Amino acid sequence: MKLIYAIVNDEDSPRLMAEINRQGNRVTKLASSGGFLRSGNTTLMTVVTDDQLEGVLDIIRKYSKSRKAAINANVAPTSMGGNYMPYPVEVQVGGATVFVVNVEHFEKI
Ligand code: 2BA
Numbered sequence: 001m002k003l004i005y006a007i008v009n010d011e012d013s014p015r016l017m018a019e020i021n022r023q024g025n026r027v028t029k030l031a032s033s034g035g036f037l038r039s040g041n042t043t044l045m046t047v048v049t050d051d052q053l054e055g056v057l058d059i060i061r062k063y064s065k066s067r068k069a070a071i072n073a074n075v076a077p078t079s080m081g082g083n084y085m086p087y088p089v090e091v092q093v094g095g096a097t098v099f100v101v102n103v104e105h106f107e108k109i
Pocket of ligand 1: 039
């Protein structure tokens with residue numbers, strides 16, 4: 001069995017969860033935030049059998065869209081007469097960041 005962690009955009013998560021459920025797999029949604037942008041993203045957690053793994057990864061590949069995001073950086077004070085001036089820096093946020101790990105034990109009580 002495998003545990004898939006997929007860090008995805010908030011806007012993509014409802015469709016992703018619906019498609020994962022439709023394929024017969026269960027999924028848990030965790031509210032998360034990235035250390036760089038400090039803004040919200042969604043971490044989906046799903047445990048699957050080894051033969052279901054590729055099917056779920058295909059859904060994540062299909063429904064996770066890459067986006068541009070902006071973060072405010074500060075201009076050095078010397079170049080701005082002593083005042084810090086925020087200016088936007090654009091980054092490309094991936095469609096999904098996915099980790100797959102082995103599950104040692106799975107039990108429903
Ligand atoms: P954030 O940390 O908020 O990063 C958002 C985007 O900012 C990243 O997109 C990347 O394009 C850029 N970025 C991140 N750190 C950077 C840095 N030190 N210098 C320049 N640009 C940087 P993604 O790479 O697609 O990552 C999207 C989100 O996935 C991340 O949000 C973080 O929450 C998670 N993530 C990505 N790689 C990870 C890893 N190795 N371990 C844990 N979480 C990860």
